[in-house]
Structures are given as C-alpha cells and as structure tokens.
Amino acid sequence: MAFQYWNRYSDFLINGEQTVVPYVPIAQKSTDIAYIYKVEQSRLDKVSQEYYNSPYFSWLILQSNPQFGGLENNIYDGAILIIPFPLLPSLQDYKAALENHFYYYGR
Numbered sequence: 001m002a003f004q005y006w007n008r009y010s011d012f013l014i015n016g017e018q019t020v021v022p023y024v025p026i027a028q029k030s031t032d033i034a035y036i037y038k039v040e041q042s043r044l045d046k047v048s049q050e051y052y053n054s055p056y057f058s059w060l061i062l063q064s065n066p067q068f069g070g071l072e073n074n075i076y077d078g079a080i081l082i083i084p085f086p087l088l089p090s091l092q093d094y095k096a097a098l099e100n101h102f103y104y105y106g107r
Contacts, residue, residue: 008059011098014107022105024097026064026084033083037075044072052087060084060094 012019035047044058058072064082068074075081084090 008094012107019107022098022101023063023066023070024094024101025066026060026090026093026097028064028082029084029089029093031085031089032064033085035081035083037077037079037081039075039077042075047081047083051083051085054087057087060087060090063094064090 009018009021012021033051035042035051044061045055047061048057049055061081061083062068062070062072064084065075068079084093
C-alpha cells in the first residue's frame with residue numbers, strides 16, 4: 001500500500017504560525033529493519049521509497065536515529081540505521097509519542 005504525503009507540520013501550527021517541531025523518541029519494535037547506509041549511494045528519500053513505497057518518510061527514519069542530529073549529512077558511511085517498520089504502526093507510535101510530549105510540555 002502506497003501512502004500519500006502526510007503533512008506532519010500541521011500539528012505544529014498555532015494560529016497559523018509554525019512552531020518548533022520537537023524531537024520525540026519512537027520506541028523500537030521487533031519488526032524494525034537495520035539498514036547499512038552507504039555514502040554516495042544511499043539517500044533517505046530512496047530508502048523511504050524502498051521500504052514504504054513513498055519517498056516522503058525520510059523524516060521518520062531520521063526521527064528513529066537521533067544520534068545523527070536530524071541531518072542526513074551527519075550519517076557516516078557504514079552507519080546502521082533503524083528503519084521503523086511497518087509504516088502505519090510506526091506513524092501511530094510517532095503520533096502517540098507526540099501526544100505524550102504535548103501532554104507534558106504543551107504545544
């Protein structure tokens with residue numbers, strides 16, 4: 001099943017103004033996939049396409065690999081990335097973590 005673009009930033013609009021997008025940890029699952037990143041060959045939009053049939057979820061992969069500071073350029077050759085899998089439960093985990101963050105820290 002191919003997923004369309006999901007505007008995750010809509011959760012961070014207050015009175016039409018964009019607010020800070022917080023980092024929220026996503027719990028790892030036994031179904032997650034370990035992927036070896038190859039500089040000069042790998043790109044997160046391509047990895048997203050390969051595993052999710054959509055190039056729009058590279059942000060979710062970065063969210064699950066906080067050691068790289070949210071920037072693909074920080075990923076070194078041979079790094080093992082965690083690919084949250086399958087997509088729908090991973091998005092639900094992200095939304096739950098985000099709601100938990102909002103509960104404790106506000107919007």
